[in-house]
Amino acid sequence: FPVTIRTHGKRVTRAVLYPPIPKTLDDIYIITTAGDRLDLLAYFYYNDVTLYWIIAEANGIGKGTFALTPGLQLRIPTQTIKILTDYRELNS
Numbered sequence: 885f886p887v888t889i890r891t892h893g894k895r896v897t898r899a900v901l902y903p904p905i906p907k908t909l910d911d912i913y914i915i916t917t918a919g920d921r922l923d924l925l926a927y928f929y930y931n932d933v934t935l936y937w938i939i940a941e942a943n944g945i946g947k948g949t950f951a952l953t954p955g956l957q958l959r960i961p962t963q964t965i966k967i968l969t970d971y972r973e974l975n976s
Contacts, residue, residue, distance in 0.1 A: 903970035905942040905961050912960040921950040929960050938967055 912929070922936035922945070930938070936950065942961045945952075952958070961967060 901971075901974040902937065902941045903967060903974055905938065905967055907959065908961070908963055910962040911942075912962060914958050914960060916952045916954050916956045916958060918954045920952045920954070922952065923950045925952075925958070925960065930964060935964065938964065 914925075922939055923933040925939055926936040927933045938961055939945070939958060942959050943956075
């Protein structure tokens with residue numbers, strides 16, 4: 885998703901950069917079931933639907949849909965504070 889920033893009084897739109905999300909021992913692994921979606925998983929694990937991109941990036945899921953195929957193994961990163969800090973630094 886593009887982000888709009890102000891530079892010298894002008895609005896500039898640029899692409900969002902996502903940080904690498906390395907595996908950690910605290911990560912959670914799940915197998916998807918019917919009805920699972922990235923936004924719903926983000927709400928369940930992070931209490932915030934907007935953090936769906938963390939799960940998508942960690943699992944190499946591209947843009948296009950929140951829907952997930954049943955039977956996929958997904959990694960749910962747990963180091964959200966570090967991930968969000970890295971995200972902010974990349975996009976500041």
